[in-house]
Amino acid sequence: MGDTVQASVPVIEFVGVSKAFGENSVYENMNLTVRPGETLTIIGGSGQGKSVCLKMMIGLLRVDAGVVRVAGEDVAGLDGEGLRRVRRRVAYVFQGGALFDSMNVLDNIGYALREHTAMDDIAIRERALACLDLVAMPSDMLDAMPANLSGGQRKRVALARSIAIEPEVILYDEPTTGLDPRNITRIGDMIKKLQKELRVTSVVVTHDMPTARKVSDRVAMLYQRSFPFIGTVEQIWHSELAEVRDFVHGTLRRTSGTGATIVTEAPHGA
Ligand SMILES: Nc1ncnc2c1ncn2[C@@H]1O[C@H](COP(=O)(O)OP(=O)(O)O)[C@@H](O)[C@H]1O
Ligand SMILES: [Mg+2]
Structure with missing residues (x-):
């Protein structure tokens, strides 16, 4: 179908986007x-x-003004079928990474494949096994129910489910929130591995600075309803700009209000 994305064409592009909920303006002229x-x-x-930014990428939320293009398609102009096409290419790993509690791991991972492909049970099982392997989980987990998994395992199954349809883009919404240090490290490693092995494009929303440092090629800082600060990890980490420094090196202080806590930079293997 000739839908190979060329190196020069952005995979996702926001141009002059504004979005408000009633009086609450979230984005203004954002690029x-x-x-x-x-x-x-x-x-x-x-x-x-x-x-909201991630949801606008896959048309879960509509922009008020401006354009969102995903793989060359104007998301605002898409009907139900068009949105399905985009969501087949762009996987969204939800905040919380909820699984279907009544389905075992196999059926959770196979869900999108049944929705989006004509694969039969054998092919789905094979794909599910391959995805489990990618997220470093043993094959005997296929029959497990979500209730019997740890938080870290559940996140990894959610990730396996997202990659099962072989997306070109993966959107991760706070993939490490609520995990212990060991699983935070694991998820970061996994994001890197998927990028390397599947060559996917990824957008990661995170509060966790060591994870941001580990996985990012570039970092965009949301500030005053747009992304005025975008750069490589090193540029962002060594930025002289007060707004950026304050955020990158003082996130914990800002979100917890305790005063002097500084985020350590060392992503020690935990
Ligand atoms: N569906 C919605 N309806 C109304 N307001 C929303 C909706 N989704 C998000 N918001 C508001 O938009 C703002 C940004 O939310 P969100 O993107 O969830 O923030 P975060 O940066 O923590 O992910 C918040 O003020 C939130 O209350
Ligand atoms: Mg959020």
């Missing part, structure tokens, strides 16, 4: 570009619009 194959991390304070 953002995600390049093929990169991992772009979005950082920003709680409630500022990071999840």
Whole structure:
């Protein structure tokens, strides 16, 4: 079908986007570009619009003004069938990574494949096994029920489910929130591995600075309803700009209000 994305064409592009909920303006004239194959991390304070940004990418929320293009398609102009097509290419790993509690791991992972493909049970099982392997989980987990998995395992199954349809783009909404240090490290490693092995483009929303540092090619900081600060990890980490420094090196202080806590930079293997 000739839908190979060329290296120069952005995978995702926001141009002059505005979005408000009633009086609550979340974006104003916002621009953002995600390049093929990169991992772009979005950082920003709680409630500022990071999840809204991801939802606009797949048409779960509509923009009020401006254009969102995904793989060359104007998301606003898409009907139900068009949105299905986009969501087949762009996987969204939800905040919380909820699984279907009544389905075992196999059926959770196979769900999108039944929705979007004509694969039979044998092929689905094979794909599910391959996806479990990618997220470093043993094959005997296929029959497990979500209630019997740990938090970290559940996140990894959610990730396996998202990659089962072989998406070109993966959107991660706070993939490490609520996990212990060991699983935070694991999820970060996994994001890197998927980028390398599947060559996917990724957008990661995270509060966790070590994860941001580890996985990102570029970091975009949401500030005053747009993304005025975008750069490589090193540029963002060594930025002289007060707004950026304050956020990157003082996130915990800002979100917990305790005063002097500084986020350590060392992503020690935990
Ligand atoms: N569906 C919605 N309806 C109304 N307001 C919303 C909706 N989704 C998000 N908001 C508001 O938009 C703002 C940004 O939310 P969100 O993107 O979830 O923030 P975060 O950066 O923490 O992910 C918040 O003020 C939130 O209350
Ligand atoms: Mg959010």
